[in-house]
Amino acid sequence: MPPNMFGNRVIIIEDSEPDRAVIGEMLAEYCTADKISYFESGSSFENYLASVAAGNDSKPTLILVDLHLPDCSGVDLIRSIRSHPHFVAVPIVVLTGIVASETITECYEAGANSYCLKAIDMHDYRRNLKSLCYNWLHLAVSPHRDI
Amino acid sequence: MEQPTPEDRAIAILIVEDNDTDFIVFERAYKECGATNPLIRCKTGDEAVAYVNRRGEYSDPARAPRPKLIVLDLNLPGTDGRDVLHLIKSDARLRRIPVVVLSTSHTDEDIHATYAAGANSYVAKPSDFQAFFSAVKTLMEYWVNTAELPWNGDPPSHAHAYRFDSVK
Numbered sequence: 600m601p602p603n604m605f606g607n608r609v610i611i612i613e614d615s616e617p618d619r620a621v622i623g624e625m626l627a628e629y630c631t632a633d634k635i636s637y638f639e640s641g642s643s644f645e646n647y648l649a650s651v652a653a654g655n656d657s658k659p660t661l662i663l664v665d666l667h668l669p670d671c672s673g674v675d676l677i678r679s680i681r682s683h684p685h686f687v688a689v690p691i692v693v694l695t696g697i698v699a700s701e702t703i704t705e706c707y708e709a710g711a712n713s714y715c716l717k718a719i720d721m722h723d724y725r726r727n728l729k730s731l732c733y734n735w736l737h738l739a740v741s742p743h744r745d746i
Numbered sequence: 747m748e749q750p751t752p753e754d755r756a757i758a759i760l761i762v763e764d765n766d767t768d769f770i771v772f773e774r775a776y777k778e779c780g781a782t783n784p785l786i787r788c789k790t791g792d793e794a795v796a797y798v799n800r801r802g803e804y805s806d807p808a809r810a811p812r813p814k815l816i817v818l819d820l821n822l823p824g825t826d827g828r829d830v831l832h833l834i835k836s837d838a839r840l841r842r843i844p845v846v847v848l849s850t851s852h853t854d855e856d857i858h859a860t861y862a863a864g865a866n867s868y869v870a871k872p873s874d875f876q877a878f879f880s881a882v883k884t885l886m887e888y889w890v891n892t893a894e895l896p897w898n899g900d901p902p903s904h905a906h907a908y909r910f911d912s913v914k
Contacts, residue, residue, distance in 0.1 A: 687861075687862045688858050688861035688862045689861075690861070690867070698894075700896075700897050701897075703894045703895070703896050703897070704842055704896040704897050706896075707842045707844065707896040708841070708842050708896075712844075712866045712867060713844065713866060713867070713889075713893045714893060714894045714895075714896075715892060715893055715894065716894060726892075727892050730887055730888050730891070730892040731888070731892060731893075733884060733888070734867075734884060734885060734887075734888035734889075734892075735867075737884075738869055738881060738884045738885060738888075739867045739868060739869055739885075740852070740857050740868045740869065740870050742854075742857050742858040742861045742862075742868075
């Protein structure tokens with residue numbers, strides 16, 4: 600494992616503490632803890648966007664976003680991230696419990712790069728996260744890396 | 747408008763690849779993920795454009811199903827992969843289809859421009875045979891068995907022939 604852990608920086612927009620814990624655990628193999636940032640709402644994430652635009656923070660390798668957020672719809676948030684001039688290229692992956700086909704299509708239309716399910720079964724949930732992390736933080740080349 | 751049924755995980759994958767050896771490796775890795783339906787292959791950018799627009803020999807949706815995933819090489823003879831990507835992502839009917847770019851080009855400009863043009867993922871094509879095989883397996887494992895793909899607009903009746911025997 601290279602010392603920079605592939606140069607990954609991951610943003611997680613998720614308000615559920617148990618979900619944060621399992622995501623953080625699976626990410627540990629690909630990213631040092633100081634390079635993982637958690638936001639519990641759309642508004643707190645907007646502050647980070649502003650900070651990146653001002654040059655005070657680095658762009659992420661990957662953004663993981665839940666669709667159930669306390670202050671906004673996840674789909675609107677995806678549109679807002681995608682329309683930000685600094686975030687046109689950053690990979691956005693939806694991680695949610697919503698299985699509705701219309702929601703999946705709507706997220707892709709809004710600019711999400713991919714969509715994954717939080718499986719109810721913990722074994723399946725971890726399996727999905729493992730595949731997600733390996734694909735997005737190891738295999739795929741992100742436009743933003745701190746290498 | 748007909749909606750797909752929940753059990754409809756049928757998936758047709760279009761691969762746009764001019765190199766025969768790369769395609770053979772791709773197909774083998776793809777089958778190792780449990781896929782049983784044949785891949786749809788286009789050898790040139792022009793063929794891919796005709797396919798997704800259902801022109802000419804691809805006009806029958808039952809024989810040329812709209813893909814749920816497109817794997818695209820950037821460097822193609824004729825219409826370039828970048829042009830194919832731009833065309834798909836600027837078409838309201840097609841832009842939802844995930845496009846995974848597989849390319850030997852590793853320049854930062856190419857990578858950034860490809861994502862900005864709407865590519866869903868960018869995977870560097872390793873020159874080593876074994877590494878390429880394992881890269882394709884990983885990306886297929888993710889896109890076919892992990893990720894949820896958008897409904898491609900085809901009525902479900904066209905999908906039954908393109909079913910996986912084992913998903914998950």
